[in-house]
Amino acid sequence: MASAAFSPDWASAPGDTIADILRERGVSISEFAVRMESTPEQVEDLLQGRSTITIAIARKLNEVLGGSVEFWMSRDFQYREDVARLQTVHATDREWLRELPLSDMIRFGWLRPAPRPSDEVTACLRFFDMPSVGAWRAAYRNLGEMAAFRTSPSFDSSPASVAAWLRQGEIESEAIECGSWNPAGFEASLARIRALTRRKNLDRFLPELQRVCSESGVAVAVVRPPTGCRASGATRFLSKGKALLLLSLRYLSDDQFWFSFFHEAAHLLRHEKRLFLEGVELASTREESEANEFAGNVLVPPDSQREMLNLPTRAHDVIRFAVHVGVSPGIIVGQLQHYGRLDRDQLNGLKRRFTW
Numbered sequence: 001m002a003s004a005a006f007s008p009d010w011a012s013a014p015g016d017t018i019a020d021i022l023r024e025r026g027v028s029i030s031e032f033a034v035r036m037e038s039t040p041e042q043v044e045d046l047l048q049g050r051s052t053i054t055i056a057i058a059r060k061l062n063e064v065l066g067g068s069v070e071f072w073m074s075r076d077f078q079y080r081e082d083v084a085r086l087q088t089v090h091a092t093d094r095e096w097l098r099e100l101p102l103s104d105m106i107r108f109g110w111l112r113p114a115p116r117p118s119d120e121v122t123a124c125l126r127f128f129d130m131p132s133v134g135a136w137r138a139a140y141r142n143l144g145e146m147a148a149f150r151t152s153p154s155f156d157s158s159p160a161s162v163a164a165w166l167r168q169g170e171i172e173s174e175a176i177e178c179g180s181w182n183p184a185g186f187e188a189s190l191a192r193i194r195a196l197t198r199r200k201n202l203d204r205f206l207p208e209l210q211r212v213c214s215e216s217g218v219a220v221a222v223v224r225p226p227t228g229c230r231a232s233g234a235t236r237f238l239s240k241g242k243a244l245l246l247l248s249l250r251y252l253s254d255d256q257f258w259f260s261f262f263h264e265a266a267h268l269l270r271h272e273k274r275l276f277l278e279g280v281e282l283a284s285t286r287e288e289s290e291a292n293e294f295a296g297n298v299l300v301p302p303d304s305q306r307e308m309l310n311l312p313t314r315a316h317d318v319i320r321f322a323v324h325v326g327v328s329p330g331i332i333v334g335q336l337q338h339y340g341r342l343d344r345d346q347l348n349g350l351k352r353r354f355t356w
Contacts, residue, residue: 011082013049014075021065035064049079093121096133099160100124101226108224110168128167136163158228165229166236169246173219173238176210180241181217187269189216190262190298197258197299197327202249202354209261218243218268220261224356225250233260235267243268254352255334258327259295266294299331308332313342315350328352 022032033043037060045051053061053076058069097120105111111127114120121133130136140163189212199205202222210220219238225231225248232250237243245264249257271287300308304325311317313336315329322329330351336342 011049011079013047013079014053014072015047015049017075018061018065019047032064036060049083052076052080093133096136096160097121097124099158101158101161101164101228104226105164108168108226110164110171128163161226161228162231165223165225165231165248166234166246169221169223169234169244170236170238172221172223173242173244173246176214176219176221178214178217178219178242181237181243183216183269186213186216186218186265189213190265193261194298195326197254197331200352202257213245217241218245220245220247222247222249224248232256233264235264249354249356252354253334254328254330254354257354258299258331259334262295262298263291265298266291270294296335299327300325300335308335309339309341311336311341313346315347318347318350 018032021027022029027035029043029047030040033040036043038046042051046053046057051057053072055069055073058072058076061067061072062069102111102120102124105124105127106113111123114123125132125136128136128139130139140159192212193209196205196209206220206222213220219242221244223246229248230250232248234246235243236246245261245268247257247260247264251257267287270290296305308321308325311321311332318332318336319329322332325332333342333347333350337344337346
């Protein structure tokens, strides 16, 4: 059976071998320099790998230390080859760092600033729980196999930024204790969750939202999107018994937050774990449409939608209708804007705004 080639992540200069021999024989650097007919500076360059071993030097090493001329030439060649390979690997690692939203990851507290640039790759790999950049690329090559996204085409998207956002969602979900995945229980809880839309402050309703969902095996995480991440929501089954429902709070308004939540809930309840990428060629228009319809019907029951679409476009009429159906006025404004009954800049003062 053929053995795999050994490619260490370090390079050993021929000088390491020379130094070992000198220590074993009790020969000082100055004495070695005399025997090599070289200056101490030239010997130091040889030991540190700064000097290439030429045929003449290899012959002298053969004469002073032993070992064939071919051995010393081969030893130097292997060292130069390893250095070139590692320089390529390090360049690849640096390119990977440029893909990541590193400054945001540090600013959001996902990573601590690395004391040295060389430590940044290690810190990022530890964040992703990956052994190497190659392993990271293999794991995140097809994000659609892992999650279903709601995105906005008005934002440029970077796969590495989306991967970082997803990973932070996984990390935060680890602290959320959940019961086993119970789709019937989760669907039944949506009525209780819908009532939370009337609460004004995120820090007041989010703990309750997380608690209710965790009873049915769903960990809800709200993670700030880094630069380059345009996803507003994602779902993923972390195991057979635990699902992640991840929200980005991209638009910082209650209508978008709650529509995204119920849209993602539909994916968990109605669809298989497959690719959902809105605005991307591989997106499933049917499934996205079903999730949109599901979210709209939860927020405004079908038997009240005709009344909503015929509302006068005045603030007090919208507020009165919202109280009647039991949701926040901002949700009704968002729905009326979606259906074209309101312009995008109308009645936005009724929407509740969130801040990080």
